[in-house]
Structure formats: structure tokens, C-alpha cells
Amino acid sequence: GENVEQHPSTLSVQEGDSAVIKCTYSDSASNYFPWYKQELGKRPQLIIDIRSNVGEKKDQRIAVTLNKTAKHFSLHITETQPEDSAVYFCAAQKGVYYGGSQGNLIFGKGTKLSVKP
Amino acid sequence: EPEVTQTPSHQVTQMGQEVILRCVPISNHLYFYWYRQILGQKVEFLVSFYNNEISEKSEIFDDQFSVERPDGSNFTLKIRSTKLEDSAMYFCASESEGPEAFFGQGTRLTVV
Secondary structure: OOOEEEEOOEEEEEOOOOEEEEEEEOOOOEEEEEEEEEOOOOOOEEEEEEEOOOOEEEEOOEEEEEEOOOOEEEEEEOOOOHHHOEEEEEEEEEOOEOOEOOOOOEEOOOEEEEEEO | OOOOEEEOOEEEEOOOOOEEEEEEOOOOOOEEEEEEEOOOOOEEEEEEEEOOEEEEEOOOOOOOEEEEOOOOOOEEEEEOOOOHHHOEEEEEEEEOOOOOOEEOOOEEEEEO
């Protein structure tokens, strides 16, 4: 089955710096890669996602890159702010086709990001 | 904005007791999931449900677990005889035509 590895497990940056979190996956059939932000005691919230037919996607200060050949994808947060502090999870899903979804999410172990003011 | 809602927010139960966790997915969503997260660990898939039947389940989802969609709105997870290791946060999620999954706020289950 699919296995998702995520690094680092903890990341501490100064406010304004960039943060990069990396994930690798094992199943080449996976074709959808979301990133979730989870604040303490709250639900995971989708912040950005990418499908396997795209190499990069950006949304304001957040970007995700995907390398299908190497089976890895990364989250990039620029100009970090204290409110970015949270646990970030990457995930992989297979079975996504146009207009539909068939698969469950396999999550990485999470990265605890601390942004120091 | 529509939300997935879960009840209760916290459930304390004695070992060996049955618990039912409830979820109301976003209306018109078609795919439903249960995940669990043991404190400090990653989110783990339990089961997916589509068209009134289980479409996929993980190794965690053994005979002690069952899911049901008793009416058009609720989606429940039952644990028949709880064990200490079932203590976790349980998240319900739903999708329309995918792929974005919307998570509920979770039910914290504590087995004592």
C-alpha cells in the first residue's frame, strides 16, 4: 500500500523567513496530493493541493511542487507569520479522476512548524 | 459555508462499552470517511463509504468497528467493545465529487 514520509518532524523559523516541508510517496498510482494545516485541538484544514498533471501550484504565500518521477512533493511557505505556526500534514490519494474521487487519504506524520516573532 | 459536524465533541467511556460517534456530512456530498488520530500522531484512515456501502477499509477497521448511514443525513461509527488503545480523536470527512475532503471538528474518545 501507499506510504508517505514527511520531513522534518519539527521546523522552527524566524518570522519573515521561508519554510519548506518535504514529502515522498511510494505508490506511483497516487495522483492527488493535498496539504493540511492543523492547529492544536482542531480539525485538519486543506490549505493547498496539487494533482499529478501539474508540477507546481501557488496561492499567495503558499506553493506546492510535485516531482512525479522522484515521487516527492513539497510545501513552501514564504514570509512566514506567527499565525502560520501549526502542524502541517501532507497526504496522497489515488483514484482521483476528472470529476470524481475514489480513494482515501494516506497522511504523513506531520511537521510542527513554529514561527518565532 | 457548509461544514461537517460531529457529535459529541468529547466522549468518555469505560473499557468494553459500546460507543457511537455521529457525523453529519455536508449535504449533497457522496463520499464519506472516518479517520482517527492518536494524540501526537498522524491521521490514519479507517473506512470509506459510498453508495450506502463500505468501499474501502484499513487494517485498523476490524470486526469491532462498523459504520452506518441510517438516514439521508447522519453517518455513524460504532465501536462495539472499546479498548484503551481506541482512545483517539476521530474525524469524519466528506467529499462531493472530489477530490477535496472536508473534515469535521472531531470527537475525542477517551477509554478508561
